[in-house]
Amino acid sequence: MLKKKKKSNVVYGLLALFFSLLLFFNANGSNFQNSIASSETFDETAHDVPITIDYDSDEYYIQGYEKTADVTLSGANRVQLNAEANEETRNFEVVADLTDLGEGTHDVPLEIENLSNSVDASAEPDTLTVTIEKKETKNFQIDTQDLEDKLQDGFELDNLAVSPEEVEVTSGEETMKDISRVVVSSDLETINENISDSFPLEAVDENGESLSASLNPQNVDLRMEVSAPDKEVSLEPSQTGEAAEGVTDYDFQLSENSATITGAQNLLDDVDSLEVPIDVTDITEPTTRNIDVQTPPQLSSDIDSVTVNITPVFEDSTTEESNGDESATDDQAPANEENNEENENTEVEDTITETTDSSQVEENSPEEETTTQESQEQTQTEDSQEQQGSADEQIGSQENEEETER
Template sequence: MKKPSQSNWFSGLLALLFSLLLFFNANSSGNLSNMSGTSQVYDEMLYNIPVQLEYDQDKYFVSGYEETVNVHLSSANRIQLNLESNEDTRNFQIVADLTKTPLGTSEIQLRVKGLSTAVTAEIEPKTITVTVENKVTKSFEVEAQLPESIETDGYKVEKTTVSPKTVDITTGEETAKAIDRVIAPLSNVKQSVDTIKQTVNVQALDTKGQVLSIENPAPQVKVVVELSLPSKEVGLTISPTGSPPANIEHYTFNLSEQKVEIRGTKSVLDAIDTIEIPVDVSNIKTSTKQKIKIPTNADYIVSPEEVEVTINPVFSGTSSSFSESSGQSTTTSYSNQELPSPLPSNEKPANSSSSSSSSSSSSTDSTGEEGVENGSSSVSAN
């Protein structure tokens, strides 16, 4: 039989062993956890990072290289990686050292400069091709290059002014020898303009019309081109609108102008033969004169911009109207109902011309004598 003191001693030793085992097991798990936490690596892909060239800019001109590259960053330090990924806080640059590069075309290795030691970078591509020349500056006369649409749309160029007429071009020595002409390329213009005013960067071209590399930014010139727009004469037609009084059978309309001139691009002019003028006859019971602006839009210019219309009502049961004008006129008959509201200036009913002309003969027969007396032609409308 064991003594009580021996039993207590054994139990204490056993408890100590279990305590030590639990202690070392806990520390080992914590260390493993820390090791697994520090082994995680974060990645960021950056695009269009500019390439910085290191060379004597006063002596040499460099061209023909890719100005941006992509950079793959990785780090176990998420905070540091975010700093280098952000354009506003990054410290690194992608550089190409050309200080010892000979004249001509060479392939240059790119390197990362100023990157945190906690972050690694991989450049794509790793090299660029550059052409190094002696730097020169020469004067060239500038000519304006008009967009092809000018000729296509039928414009006639009256006068072209380029200011300044000559510019200094800085480029490589061999590139300067290849310059055939220097142009000021104009961008396309809106329709129905008679003057182009643009400030543009010049371009240097070789004999094949290819654009050559020159200093950036390139010299600027101001170009003014005066144009003559294509024009044609078109007729005017009346489109009564509104709610006429109940006792009015029809109206006659005297126009101060039967035709107007429109100016615009050839394609626009080809699509227009007549312009419809909306005339509101609401509550008109006596001969009335109105000045009405001719409908137009941004596609063409009209001259004159407005015409005078004399509106003469003809009452039911009578054969004459209150005509106070000796100008040419047209007569419009209608059923006693509300006429359409005025159309916007850039809208035109597709069947207005055909219905107006097709009904002309019937109205002429019924009011022939009146037309002879007043010198008017007749147009009926349903």
């Protein structure tokens, strides 16, 4: 019995030791894993972080430097890391300190300030190259010659206005010597229409190269009015489609016969007329339609469409009209002969009347009037009788000729 009890105690002891060791290693293994997990780090990159530059802005003007940097962040706290990487929630800033530097070009180390202790950071680039100059300010009139030079061939400048007309330019003393003018910066290649918009300004040298300067204001309101060359051209109807059966032709009456086109002069030179395409398909009776005028690309017309009266011409009606014209000509022949006879008689009578009047108008001098009055009256009577007889003979002769012709 004693041996059995001893064996049982040994077994229980071994089992207890086993479970104790098992619990020991299980507990230490969890702490070991937590220790490994706590040493893991994460990385984030914040792009285009603005660089803050400390310097005496009342005395100096700085230029030639990068305005942003990329910052690599690392840390074990993922939440804190994301907050610093986010532009809206970050606390740190990249700083270049120039307060102890004078005029000239310097390489300045970049420092990261206000960063959480649980996060490490490095900037790229890690140094800033900057030029420091004495500050100078001048006023410049805005130069618009570049815009005028961009007018398309043939266009004329009617009005150009900028507001304001003058701008304040701040730069370094040495750079200011190279500034030739302040111009309107735009990507316009050619100008062929009116412009009313706001554009940025830039300071340039005599070669048109942009220079570093601070402008006040930075933008200008521009209003530019231009006029294009124009030309008057005819509107030409052009028949399209198939004519209906029995229709030999169509008569087109346009509400407008000419239009004024505008555009570049080289394009205007190639255009003498604008086409008005008229589709006559299935038209068998007088029809009125509104037709678009065909204007070449890059040109504009003061008339976009015209009203067209379309009248079909049939083969039978053409023949009848021709016959009617011939009949009318035959009917008019006798009437014309009668009119010719009446005109001849009228001419003879007018001749007699003019001769008689001219004879009566003649007067003698006052001294001869008394002595010759009777002889004049007798002479006038004889002349009138002779003229009347001659007129009667002419009328009789004409009547005989007319009877012979009939």
